[in-house]
Amino acid sequence: MSKFGELIDLNVPVLLDFYTEWNEDSVAMHPVLRDVAAAMGDKGKVIKIDVDKNNKLAEALRIKSLPTLIIYKNGEMKWRQSGEQDANTLIGIMQEYAH
Template sequence: MSKFGELIDLRIPVLLDFYTEWNEASVAMNPVLKDVAAALGDKAKVIRIDVEKNQDLADALRVKGLPTLMIYKQGEMKWRQSGEQDANTLIGLLQEYV
């Protein structure tokens, strides 16, 4: 969990994507997240977290639906949503916290 604290305690916004390889909606988010990362460059960070490999973290954050997306900035959760999102929506949300 200490590594998680380091991941989210950045001055730039961090978009977390909780996913699994077998979940269709999670897989569908792959190109969207690449577009978001490319559009924002070093102004934001996109991190994918495999729920099956990080079950304790997923449980601690009460991740139920997949994908679950969260935006953190300086250790504080700013936004959370389960389900697919489009790139423009995510870019707009992240830009609010840049």
């Protein structure tokens, strides 16, 4: 779990996408997340976490539905939402926490 702590303890917003390859809504989010990452550049980070491979982490964060998107900054959860989101919404939220 210490590795997870390092991932989220950045002074830029970190968007975590909890997904699985067999969940259609999760897979649909992949191009959206690429757009968000491109738009944010070095002002934010997008990390995809496969729930099947990171079961303990998903349980610890009580991930119930996919995709679940969580934004952390400085190790603190700032925003959380389950279900598909569009790129513009996510970019807007990320930019709020980028300052």
